Amino acid sequence: MRRPVNAAQGHRRSAAGTLVRSRARQGWARVRRAGVPVLLASLAAAIAYAVAAYGLGHAFPFFAPVSAWVALGFTADRQPRRVAELAVGVAVGVLAGDLLVHVIGTGPVQIAVVLAVAALTARFVDRGDLLTTQAGVQAIVIVVLPAARSGGPLDRWTDALVGGVVALLVAALSPQDPRRRVRSLAEEGVAEIAGVLRFLATGLAGGGQADVEEALVRGRASQPVLDQWRTAAGSARQAARVSPAFRRHGPELEALEGAAVLADRAMRNTRVLVRRGVLVVAGGLHDGPPGADGERSPAPDGAEHDLTALAALVDDVRRGAEELAAALGAGATPTLARARLAAAAERADPWTVAPDDWHVQGLVLLLRSLVVDLEEAAGMDPGDARAHLPEM
Template sequence: MVEEPSDRPERLDLRRLLVLVRQRLRGGRRRVRAAAFPVVTAAIAAGLSWAVAYYGLGHAQPFFAPVATWVCLGFTADREVRKVAELALGVALGVALGELVARALGPGVLQIMLVIVLGALLARFVDRGPMLTIQAGVQGIVIVALPVAAVDGPTGRWTDALVGGSFALLVAILTPQDARKRARQLAGASLSDLSEMLETISRGLRDGDAERMRDALAQGRSTQGTLDDWASVVRNAQQTARISPTARRFLPELARLQRASTLVDRAMRNARVIARRGQTAVEQGVRDDRVGDALHGLSVAANRLGEALRTGANTADTAQVLALVTAELDPHDVEDPGWQLQTLVILMRSLTIDLLQASGLSAAEANHLLS
């Protein structure tokens, strides 16, 4: 039975929605896996800090103990001792200043202004860390805004903040993280996304299926968050490794991961352009097995590169796979009645150079393979 034309747009919208939902779910699962252990440890530390303040110190409302612990630890595994200490100091400083202003002057507009000025300027004097300054101001505002009657004595909330910060610092010390771990995971995830997208483009070109091209473009557009996280995490890991005697040996690998993050981001942008150009070509009746096979080869290479970066293995195998693919990437060899496939091959060459460099080759070496 022939499908009614009026039903087709609705079916296509549903298909695109399913692609986006699948990508969202995939990203969500990754974020949950990455945050599970940090969140559980932070929750345990927050509960214990409340217990110490409530049962040990006898505070009736130890609100700031778990708050300080959670603020300092958060939900990520990036728990550099210095950063946690900076946050703990900022919380304690803000609470202390807030207590002084609230007890001396009470709540009010001018008091809130005063505690922000004092907290921020004192924090800038103590240390250059931005989070220390922000937390000093935020906690001071909270103290001044909350009723004084809710305090367990003149130093109750300040003591609670110290307890919470101390538990956070203890967790950071007792659960040291490999500075490379999260950056490696995001490298693998980003290249897995790129591999899946290239495979979708490959199938769309071989089958002449414009809908697959649209699916590939939807996949590509949903990956930018992972790529941005990779760049941010590896940059923070480098900062940690530079000041940590135990992590300094990881700097060479982190430099490679940082370079790869830039190149893979560029490759993904090229892949999006390929998907858009490929969609136009397929809609005009173009289909080609040879170029589709080359895209499949790039997909395989991207997946292998992601696995190598994720595990810290040698990336030479990826370079070999890409070297084989380059044989299929001469635009002059394309048997095309028009210019569409030649354009795709030129774009694929640019993407291949990005992946070759991400696998460790220099720009000159990568360009030489394609010359």
């Protein structure tokens, strides 16, 4: 049965609103994580400018704040090697550009020559890709930007050095725990799973198709957070491996990286569960005889299925996910989350939840996989997590 035009338009508006809210929620989360790093980088740029302008007497210290900002960036990933790599890259590019432009002038051919020399020099200095990239970019800027507008040739290189030194000092005086950003992303990622389950439980309890469909839209919109969590955890773990100051955090970061993979799997299972739930709530899996076109006609929303017990079970899993999100964000052992998820798993018996409705039983089977994924993300052994499920 086709959905009425007005209903379809209303669904599209609701889906669009859910997507906008999800993007806005994720955007504000990124702003919160980037707040302190951005303020520190902005302060470093201002200090570098002041040192070059008032301390060295440079009239146009353009590259001092540029070097400081590029080296620090707007993320919390401020390992000394990375900051030094970017700062040296800027300085190499500016120096190569200054020297060559003074000899050969500016123009299209000169851009090619200066860029090649700066990039190859950076590759000789260090193996870092960031260093080479920044050397090339700054060399291009030097060729295009007239010296008269930014000071003398060596002034620009000196400004780049000032900015790099300031950036290194800021990075050294404000060390960033690599676990902080990963914990924040972990909390946000698992909270997204809990949010989807909340809408699903509400829709199942009230037979509201709109809530279940909103859960599906929200689940699809959450994937970038989970991807970012996994990437950030991997980067932080690698950085901790080579950093004596943070090497002791390696086991936790490795656990968070593993939890990211499991949470991603849990979200995928959640979306499968929600898609199936949409059909059940909408009556799209009617047991009556097929119509003339061979398709089964849908029943009224939720009329033929008793979803009360399933809704309560989904809500229990949601509570466990919320506890897990809080524990991951705080860097604490998720003891309460494990207990809640284990209790929910023990009640995930299709024959108990829906003795005579195989459609609802199918939803319970899907929920069983989701609970096991969340239990493993909470640090449970896979065998112990599966042992909590009732035997089939």
